[in-house]
Amino acid sequence: xxxxxxxxxxxxxxxxxxxxxxxxxxxxxxxxxxxxxxxxxxxxxxxxxxxxxxxxxxxxxxxxxxxxxxxxxxxxxxxxxxxxxxxxxxxxxxxxxxxxxxxxxxxxxxxxxxxxxxxxxxxxxxxxxxxxxxxxxxxxxxxxxxxxxxxxxxxxxxxxx
Numbered sequence: 470x471x472x473x474x475x476x477x478x479x480x481x482x483x484x485x486x487x488x489x490x491x492x493x494x495x496x497x498x499x500x501x502x503x504x505x506x507x508x509x510x511x512x513x514x515x516x517x518x519x520x521x522x523x524x525x526x527x528x529x530x531x532x533x534x535x536x537x538x539x540x541x542x543x544x545x546x547x548x549x550x551x552x553x554x555x556x557x558x559x560x561x562x563x564x565x566x567x568x569x570x571x572x573x574x575x576x577x578x579x580x581x582x583x584x585x586x587x588x589x590x591x592x593x594x595x596x597x598x599x600x601x602x603x604x605x606x607x608x609x610x611x612x613x614x615x616x617x618x619x620x621x622x623x624x625x626x627x628x629x630x
Contacts, residue, residue, distance in 0.1 A: 475557050481537040484529040488515075488522045497584045504576040514576070516568040517582035 481568055491514070494500045503521075506512050511526035531540045570576050 470617075471550075474557055475554055479537055479559055481529075481532045481539075483552060483556075484532040484537075484539070485528045486524055491521045491523050491594040493519075493521050497580060500576065500580050503570070504573045504580065507570055507573040509575050514568075514570045514621070515566040517564070517566055546572070 491503070492499070494503060503514055503523075506514060506523055510572075513524040513526075515522055515524060515537075529539075531545075534542050539549070570579070
């Protein structure tokens, strides 16, 4: 889209949010902290090129509601001045996020899949004493893994040690 068309049709999308880098979560507590961010209105978290960001939907107070122009254009902050037309949000296509969380429930499910994927089950009682003794030193472990919110299960026998 040509620069003139971009600006002429602009509704100030880039002035309606800001995204800040956050530390890459390493453990369950870090992910739970991100879940806390997502408990707040107008917050999303995304991963792009391996980097984590918090996205805060919050309109700039200098964006005109009438014509969507900057009311302090000549004195706008450096970050606004450096914004390039090629980076404009008013282009066709979707963002290519590796992960995108829009609420705390999504993060809660992600945490379950990422960290709580090994559930130890008690072995079923065998009818015969022979089976009971051979299974006495074994425990069933169920793995849950997947993507897109679906879980696949497989069961393995692992000897106690």
